[in-house]
Amino acid sequence: MTTRRTRGTDRAATILLGLVLLALAALAWEWRLDLTGLLDPEGEITGVGPVVDSSWWPWVAAAVGLVLGVLGVLWLLAHLPRPTRGSTRLSGSDATGRLEADHASLAKALAERWASLAPVTGTRGRTTPDAPDVILLSGHVELEADSADILDAAGQVERELTEAFPDLDVRVRFLLEGASRQPRTRRTTEIAVEEPAPAAR
Amino acid sequence: MSTTRTKRALSRPPVGLHRTVPIGIVLALVLILLAVVAVRDLVIDQRWATGQTWLPDLLAGLDGTTPTTGVLVAASVAGVVGLLLVLVGLTPVPRRHTRAPDADQLWSSPAAVAAVARAAADRAPGVLSARTARAGRRRIVLEIATRGDEGAALAASREAATTAGNALGARRIDVRTAEEE
Numbered sequence: 001m002t003t004r005r006t007r008g009t010d011r012a013a014t015i016l017l018g019l020v021l022l023a024l025a026a027l028a029w030e031w032r033l034d035l036t037g038l039l040d041p042e043g044e045i046t047g048v049g050p051v052v053d054s055s056w057w058p059w060v061a062a063a064v065g066l067v068l069g070v071l072g073v074l075w076l077l078a079h080l081p082r083p084t085r086g087s088t089r090l091s092g093s094d095a096t097g098r099l100e101a102d103h104a105s106l107a108k109a110l111a112e113r114w115a116s117l118a119p120v121t122g123t124r125g126r127t128t129p130d131a132p133d134v135i136l137l138s139g140h141v142e143l144e145a146d147s148a149d150i151l152d153a154a155g156q157v158e159r160e161l162t163e164a165f166p167d168l169d170v171r172v173r174f175l176l177e178g179a180s181r182q183p184r185t186r187r188t189t190e191i192a193v194e195e196p197a198p199a200a201r
Numbered sequence: 202m203s204t205t206r207t208k209r210a211l212s213r214p215p216v217g218l219h220r221t222v223p224i225g226i227v228l229a230l231v232l233i234l235l236a237v238v239a240v241r242d243l244v245i246d247q248r249w250a251t252g253q254t255w256l257p258d259l260l261a262g263l264d265g266t267t268p269t270t271g272v273l274v275a276a277s278v279a280g281v282v283g284l285l286l287v288l289v290g291l292t293p294v295p296r297r298h299t300r301a302p303d304a305d306q307l308w309s310s311p312a313a314v315a316a317v318a319r320a321a322a323d324r325a326p327g328v329l330s331a332r333t334a335r336a337g338r339r340r341i342v343l344e345i346a347t348r349g350d351e352g353a354a355l356a357a358s359r360e361a362a363t364t365a366g367n368a369l370g371a372r373r374i375d376v377r378t379a380e381e382e
Contacts, residue, residue, distance in 0.1 A: 002222065006222075006225075007218075007221075007222060007294075009225065010219070010221040010222050010225025010226075011221040011225075013221075013224075013228050014286050014289060014290040015286070015290035018282075018286030018288075018290060019287060021286065022283035022287065023283075024276060024279055025277055025279050026280070028268065028275075028276030029273065029276065029277075031268040041268055042267075043267070044265050044266055045264055045266045047264070048261055049264045052257035052260045053257065057257065058242055058243040058257075061239045061242060061243070062242065062243035064239070065238070065239025066240065068235055069232060069235065069237070069239075069240075072228075072229045072232030072233040072235075072236065073229075075228075075232070076230065079225070079226055131206060131209075133207045134210050136215075140313075141316050143320065145316065145317050146317070147365040150301075150369070151303055151304055154301075154306075155304060158304075171211060171306070174304075174306060174307045175308050175310075176308065176313040177312065177313055178312020178336070179312070179313075179316045
């Protein structure tokens with residue numbers, strides 16, 4: 001899971017690239033149609049050859065390329081799932097000792113508790129880099145689930161979490177997904193009746 | 202105490218991955234590729250290795266270009282791609298989950314709401330079977346097969362499905378009888 005910042009960069013870069021492409025297209029059409037008279041439709045591009053053949057070109061190109069490449073690597077790395085802060089410092093900490101809640105074990109325990117209370121299957125708990133103190137619990141609803149059971153279970157898990165962390169150091173969010181694909185429980189037995197094939201002569 | 206960061210995160214609805222994220226990954230890879238080519242050209246230009254430089258030949262090919270139809274076609278294609286990129290970038294992040302009104306942080310996907318509403322409709326009197334015809338964020342359509350009084354079964358199942366769905370934040374649930382096959 002990436003951070004909001006990375007996602008924002010992706011979005012801005014996409015819009016920017018789109019605008020650049022649009023501008024290039026507009027420029028080409030303007031060149032041909034000569035609506036503003038700024039570009040000569042009879043003219044042609046000149047002067048690129050001497051520049052790229054000059055002695056400084058490879059150095060400048062390599063330097064600019066390297067800068068862009070480093071940016072590219074950083075940008076790419078930002079998309080990797082990053083280890084989030086693994087624990088939350090609790091309010092009960094003081095000079096005599098620190099109290100920390102470990103996210104991984106908390107998420108696992110909450111996911112198991114939710115699965116035992118609610119009609120959900122395949123529950124998982126995780127945290128995101130954007131909000132390390134929020135445990136995201138996701139699960140698939142059971143086929144015959146009742147909405148009251150789901151609401152009661154969510155309320156119960158939240159209550160228990162509040163009892164464990166009265167200062168609301170750790171919060172929980174439930175994500176309920178559709179029923180997961182389950183192996184068929186009611187198998188039908190299909191019997192194919194075929195007419196006997198006429199004996200080959 | 203919850204930090205402001207936590208509060209902010211909890212005040213935002215859960216969202217899916219924006220379509221621009223894959224585009225961003227591709228762009229980052231293109232930047233890296235550009236760097237590799239530029240450095241390779243430098244190495245060859247300085248005769249540290251033998252080979253043919255790529256970028257200078259490619260760019261020198263631009264000399265002598267005039268606004269021909271071919272150039273315009275290429276530019277138009279680039280323009281359409283650019284327009285698509287801008288539109289994709291401007292569309293909001295896909296939001297699928299709806300919040301249950303009576304719970305603080307219970308978010309359900311349309312499929313989950315539809316499953317719960319379907320189960321409720323299935324249990325209504327006079328209903329033989331119920332299936333989900335459509336599960337969207339704004340509207341969920343259920344189809345039921347009935348026995349006996351069709352109107353009563355429809356009303357009962359609609360009532361049950363709406364109650365169950367609204368508890369999970371559904372906006373609108375329609376129940377109709379399935380077409381006879």
